[in-house]
Amino acid sequence: MTYSVEKTEDEWKATLSAEEYRVLRQAGTERPFSHSYETDETKAVYECRACGSELFRSDxxxxxxxxxxAFYAPLAEDxxxxxxxxxxxxxxTEVRCANCGSHLGHMFQGEGFPTPTDQRYCxxxxxxxxRPD
Structure with a gap:
């Protein structure tokens, strides 16, 4: 697939930390409960760390x-x-940034969460x- 943001592997390595590169470019997974965003209640837009594309909103x-x-929907399907x-x-179902192809996580459905979509973007x-609103 062709993306709006394309870089060589060396360019990605130069702009991302080793752990960011492992997760975003090599489809890795960070340790559970290792990031503060899980429970952070800041009203914000969540952007792709690799390219800055707006992906999710705190609401x-x-x-x-x-x-x-976890989110129940992306900012927009595209x-x-x-x-x-x-x-x-x-x-x-793997979820990637449509702007740069970076791995974000996975989407699960039918788990019974009381959300409008019954989806969990993990x-x-x-x-x-x-980026706080």
Missing amino acids: TKFDAHCGWP RVEYIEDRSFGSVR INGIALRQ
Whole structure:
């Protein structure tokens, strides 16, 4: 896929920390409960740490007690892309930034959370940058 923001691997490595690179560019996962965004109640827009694209808003964020920031919807459907992920012996939906292709986390549905969409976008906190409203 072609993205609006394209960089070489060396350019990504120069702009991201080693852990950011591992999560965003190599589809890694940060340790659960390791990022403050999970429970942070700041009214904010959450941007892709790699390219700055606006992805989520705090008014769709909820505490799923899962160890990572959880949202029930992206800012707009064209802000993220979905990829079937068959790693770890199951089928999941990977969520990537539609602007630069960086891995954000996964989306799960039908878990019974009392949200308008019954979806949980389980997003690595390190993949986001918070911009207060």
